[in-house]
Amino acid sequence: MADEIIHQPAARLAALLAAGKLSSLELVQACLARKRAVDDRVQAFNSCDEAAALAAAQASDARRAAGQARGPLDGIPVGLKDAIAVEGQPLTCSSRMLANFVSPYDATVTQKLKAAGAIPLGRLNMDEFAMGSSTENSAFRPTANPWDLTRVPGGSSGGSAAAVAAGELPLTLGSDTGGSIRQPAALCGIVGLKPTYGLVSRYGLAAYASSLDQIGPLARTVEDAALLLGVIAGHDPRDSTSFQAEVPDYRAGLAARKGPWRLGVPKEFFGAGLDPEVSAAAKRALEFYRQHGCEIREVSLPLAAEYAIATYYLIATAEASSNLARYDGIRYGHRSAAAKDAIDIYTRSRAEGFGSEVKRRIILGTHVLSSGYYDAYYLRAQKVRTLIRNEFAAVLRDCDALLSPTSPVPAFKLGEKSADPLAMYLTDIYTISVNLAGLPGISIPCGFTGGGLPIGLQLIGRPFDEAGLLAIAHAYEQAHEWSQRHPAL
Amino acid sequence: MSTQPDLNLDYVANLARLALTEEEKREFARQLGDILHYVEKLRQVDVTGVEPMAHASPVFNVWAADVAGPGLSVEAALRNAPARRDDTIVVPKVVE
Helix, strand or coil, rough: CCHHHEEEEEEEHHHHHHHCCHHHHHHHHHHHHHHHHHHHHCEEEEEEHHHHHHHHHHHHHHHHHHCCCCCCCCCCCCEEEEEEECCEEEECCCCCCHHCCCCCCCCCCHHHHCCCCCEEEEEEEECCCCCCCCCCCCCCCCCCCCCCEEEEECCHHHHHHHHHHCCCCCCEEEEEEECCCHHEEEEEEEEEEEECCCCCCCEEECCCCCCEEEEEEEEEEEHHHHHHHHHEEECCCCHHHHHHCCCCCCCHHHCCCCCCCCCEEEEEHCCCCCCCHHHHHHHHHHHHHHCCCCEEEEEEEEHHHHHHHHHHHHHHHHHHHHHHHHCCCCCCCCCCCCCCCCCHHHHHHHHCCCCCHHHHHHHHHHHHCCCCCHHHHHHHHHHHHHHHHHHHHHCCCCCCCEEEEHHHCCCCCCCCCEEEHHHHHHHCCHHHHHHCCCCEEEEEEEEECCCEEEEEEEEEECCCCCHHHHHHHHHHHHHHCCCHHCCCC | CCCCCCCCCCHHHHHCCCCHHHHHHHHHHHHHHHHHEEEEEEEEHCCCCCCCCCCCCCCCCCCCCCCCCCCCCHHHHHHCCCCEEECCECCCCCCC
């Protein structure tokens, strides 16, 4: 049984549960067995409360037996990036600062998962405080790419992507500030969706850059992403940026919304620095849509292409320097044993608790907000951000979605870019502007390199039009078999 | 934005309440110099008359009713405290 179900999409598992051919307990046990078999190599998990997951599975099976199943995700395990709070479980952000922290409450998405009967299973590795693109910035250990264990899974939600690709979990949640769901999904050969800013509550997500952070699903199929998004989306008064948006039945919308669509292709996203195999795969996807009657338009996003990374690293680091000021060694988190007075507690606890990339971003963010530099750096970046948003809005007036590669390169080697922060930042070139503009973006598998590494296709939609975006992605996925390939582990 | 990025690491590290080693200072000076040089390109953009954008959500001035609701228990709130005594968090003396 276990071998047959570890790579099944969640929608298929839900059908087996509903038909009485599989119990939630069997499913959770299969995931835990797979984790035991492969996670010493993949290293996707930071921790896992097996007893709590097994108890929740038994409760789900009891509900189903009593005719009270709560919906398609009842009994399905969902892994959480180790930045999303589950009451009574560790929340480390893969940082020494929070190595011993236990969440006193549930994030809103966690509450919604539990209310739908889904089973939170595992705390998944990430770049420390979500700062990175390879999961090598974890203070504990790097996660490996299941397709090639010498390569990175992407980041920052690398554990969330690798666990799905490796067959350890059918669904996970990640967070995406500059590409941290879509890029690891691309590098691991799965589906990853960053919703529109404001669609999913961030209450209970450890904050990195609050004007950009968004929680979203990682999954084996577009349908699975639609199912999970439907559970976690919706207004939450505890997140003041959350929007009063209608939450449609995203799964029903997959079949109901048919093309042909008008798709824009930003010419700058196919320029210098793009790996030839990635470029060819994205262009084949473009041809697929063209042959299915879609109107393909070349569009231009010159500001997004040229200035998004610089804009992002000023805004995100500024916000990070403010958000991470809360880690002061006083009320929770690491406190230095060597500290003698109050200032000492702050400076030493933070020096001991944070890793290099976090320190680098706090320093940069503090600098760009400091007196004499604020207008030149931070305020200017906020204005360029407005221009980038307007640029996207203009091209999306005439296009249902935009199409590009997700990452300019397939999975790179562990250690390849870790000494050069700027080179690492440039791997986010196609994803980062989507966060600045607040738009929804999805990465879906669109092929493999000659060396067997997955390639991701990014589709970018209109604000709050996740239903349309998912339908466009679903049409491609249905005509291809990429999601039926699995890594040999 | 100056053409020669000037970053006073000791000054900024103090603002950020972050103790840096000499090695970190050397490394960060080089890496952040590269990054500040890279972001200089934003000077090329004409932002005359452009409104700054704080976030992308179409919501503004969100008000919450001033109503008491359930919060964390004392035990839950203190569970992660590095040092505690009775129902308080223990810190070094800050006033002589």
